[in-house]
Amino acid sequence: xxxxxxxxxxxxxxxxxxxxxxxxxxxxxxxxxxxxxxxxxxxxxxxxxxxxxxxxxxxxxxxxxxxxxxxxxxxxxxxxxxxxxxxxxxxxxxxxxxxxxxxxxxxxxxxxxxxxxxxxxxxxxxxxxxxxxxxxxxxxxxxxxxxxxxxxxxxxxxxxxxxxxxxxxxxxxxxxxxxxxxxxxxxxxxxxxxxxxxxxxxxxxxxxxxxxxxxxx
Ligand SMILES: [Zn+2]
Numbered sequence: 137x138x139x140x141x142x143x144x145x146x147x148x149x150x151x152x153x154x155x156x157x158x159x160x161x162x163x164x165x166x167x168x169x170x171x172x173x174x175x176x177x178x179x180x181x182x183x184x185x186x187x188x189x190x191x192x193x194x195x196x197x198x199x200x201x202x203x204x205x206x207x208x209x210x211x212x213x214x215x216x217x218x219x220x221x222x223x224x225x226x227x228x229x230x231x232x233x234x235x236x237x238x239x240x241x242x243x244x245x246x247x248x249x250x251x252x253x254x255x256x257x258x259x260x261x262x263x264x265x266x267x268x269x270x271x272x273x274x275x276x277x278x279x280x281x282x283x284x285x286x287x288x289x290x291x292x293x294x295x296x297x298x299x300x301x302x303x304x305x306x307x308x309x310x311x312x313x314x315x316x317x318x319x320x321x322x323x324x325x326x327x328x329x330x331x332x333x334x335x336x337x338x339x340x341x342x343x344x345x346x347x348x349x350x351x352x353x
Pocket of ligand 1: 294311
């Protein structure tokens with residue numbers, strides 16, 4: 137076992153390999169927070185902790201309207217929902233940033249699915265540097281506005297590298313249909329905080345799902 141020394145997450149010193157205490161989740165679909173986090177980060181990331189270069193993550197907006205629907209305003213609202221009650225905000229609108237999240241609007245066509253997240257640029261060791269949030273003309277009536285905000289809350293979950301989907305419809309990252317909830321659940325907020333609080337490169341597949349256990353390599 138490696139003993140690479142002490143690192144600090146917040147004010148808590150941790151020895152590597154880091155013990156990960158199992159935290160409860162509200163969802164009945166997952167045994168604990170680690171199991172949920174592993175499911176959400178298996179696609180693309182293979183459960184290997186990956187960070188953005190810095191936080192808050194900049195969001196570059198463009199003017200993007202479909203009739204009465206202002207997609208940029210809806211995305212800003214979704215970012216504020218994720219930022220609520222966080223000690224430091226996840227996202228900030230910064231249209232001068234050269235990395236981070238970009239709103240991309242196809243003004244002449246519908247897209248399927250109606251909103252999507254796409255990793256479009258990687259750094260030299262394969263970590264995402266840019267995520268595009270794609271929108272077409274699908275949502276174009278005021279009645280649709282809450283669903284647009286809700287959809288962007290889901291896509292911003294992906295932009296936090298929770299690239300997979302949950303099987304539980306109480307989660308904004310529920311994957312079987314458009315989200316039923318308007319904001320991230322406490323489970324998802326905890327999953328995002330845990331992921332971005334762990335050291336870059338930590339392989340969660342080393343951990344099994346039994347309480348307090350680190351599986352053999
Ligand atoms: Zn999704």
